[in-house]
Amino acid sequence: MKLNRKNILIILLLLAGIGIFAAFAMNRKAPTQYYTAKVDHGDIRQVVDATGTINAVTTVQVGSQVSGTISKLFADFNSHVKKGQVVAQIDPSLLEGTLSQTQADLENARANLAASHANTEKAKATATQTKADYERNLALTKEGVVSQQALDLAKANADSAQAQVSAAQAQEVQARAQVAQTNLNYTTIHAPIDGTVVARNVDVGQTVAASLQAPTLFTIAQDLTKMQVYAKTDESDVGQIRSGQRVTFKVDAYPRDTFSGKVSQVRMNSTVVQNVVTYDTIVDFDNPDLKLFPGMTAYVTIPVASAPNVIKIPNGALRYKP
Template sequence: MKRIVGAVILLTVLGVAGYFYFKQPPKAQYKTQKVERGAITSTVSATGTLNAVVTVQVGTQVSGTIAKLYVDFNSPVKKGQPIAQIDPALFNSAVQQSRGNALNAEASLAKAKVTLADAKRTLGRNRELLKEGIIAQSDLDAAQTAYDSALAGVKAAEASVMQTRGALKQAETNLNYSTIRSPVDGTVVSRNVDVGQTVAASFQTPTLFTIAQDLTKMQIDTSVDESDISKLKVGQKATFTVDAYSDRQFEGSVVQIRNAPVVTQNVVTYVTVIAVDNKELKLKPGMTANVTVETLRKDNLLKVPAAALRFKPRSDKDTKASGKPGSGGMTGTGGGQGSGPGAKGRPGGKDGGQKVYTLNAEGKPVPVSITTGITDGSFVEVLTGNLKEGDDVIVEQVSQDKKKGGMGSPMGPRF
């Protein structure tokens, strides 16, 4: 009987102790990370499209039917090389007709010159005869009129010759244009015609071929947000990746920052051109590139984790109100890639209100005011503040729920 009473008393004591033990709020614990010294690189990220530096669209200046194609997709071409032929039959006929008109005009000019020479001789003879009184003044006037008319006839014939020569040159030029030639050295990246297709040269010349002048030199046209454009400068290094080679990082440099804004759904961006070396010809026009431009780099500086700037300890009242312990609240927005000095309200901002928390001897968080510099998204530069290398700063608040421990319920498990 004594054993039963003793067991009951023991269970009662354990129950009361367990009740007060589990009634206590869970004790907050914190995850910390050390303050380090090292390098930080500030970057700007953007997405763009790979293009050839010079792309030429080849059209036609004459209309006709495509008779021959000398090149295809990916064909290397040289400047002046024939790449297509429009049926030249009509153009040959036009050249022959214009040449015949030119010869006829030249013959008319020769005839007019003969007439002029005859009228000139007659005029001179009549002047002498008039002096001797053999002919009347009217005869001299008639000879003068004939001379002037012959002179005008020569000028008209000369104009006709010039006109027909121009028509002949135009016909020969059109015949020459029937052979479409490459205007540059390069590679054919697009062919938009086939043999037998009729092309019409109108106000807007149709594009038959697209030729990339040099695919070993390419560029990326990126769109950079207006908030980041001030950080970019010509000559800055850039790295990028493409989906086709996701395990490889390519290099380039900023060569142009265009001033013309591009507005899309009230978002203002600026086109920034990245020059790329493509000697291996792995990169192709139209590929999407994810670009990262290095805007600033500092070495041997004091830096804290960006998560430490976002941390804010929860009070006991906050923990009870939420019904469960959790991570600390957030201050700022975190400062991803592309943030830099002067970005207020996020890591990297010099607003003087930045705080991190360290643990005192009792294990409670203590705020430390700091001012910050550049960031790479993971770490933030510490400009001033009572921190030194090796100090632990809080990055997350975690609480240990005692009810999840190994003791279990004091009344035993429920079934």
């Protein structure tokens, strides 16, 4: 079917009208909306927010200075221990055998030393008597013949040297015996401080090797009623933090509670993670109810500036978004 001119004109007019309507709709702006806020009087403050970890003030790792098998454990997680208390025992059988053998060697060395001293004293007495006889019979000694006195003196010197060797050997064995006794004493592990066991790293029957470094058997926190938060503070904020500033923080375990503490120091040693530099801000706080545990995450708020009784407006009123 062929379209006449009139129909074509109508179609073109319709298309033009649709285009004009679409262009008008796209260019029409939404009505401007205005938001209002009440201007108020009150106190304002500037704060530094940081995230940190709760730690005990003093934590000591208890290690072993000898290798062996753990035969007994006398402390576990959360155990309260006193300084000097036995917390573990390493099987002493091997070291007891070493000590017994060394003590036997020591007794033998002492006997040899006593015999050497006796021979030395006897040789010295013989040499003294021979010297006296030699002086009385000097005229009878033939030229070129070694005197009996010289022989006896040489023997006395040899016996004296042997006695010195025996004495040195006895001292060496004595030192080995002392080392063996010390190592045997090391098989009994004692708590170095009063505190609470927060970590136990061994079980009965486990072998520990102290050849390179002392293995850690326990970790003891000295006093959990006084603790610290190590708050990672951005380098841009540390200039506003001073010792003695009051701090508040929250933990996930008690979301409704707010805890307080005080800044004790900002440590100068930096930490760099993905080009972000932070410093540890140490916050001291009391924990009398033992509610907070080592390792908990703390969300710290440090007030660094404040202004009392000033006009307050929302931060959004100071921003313009075209």
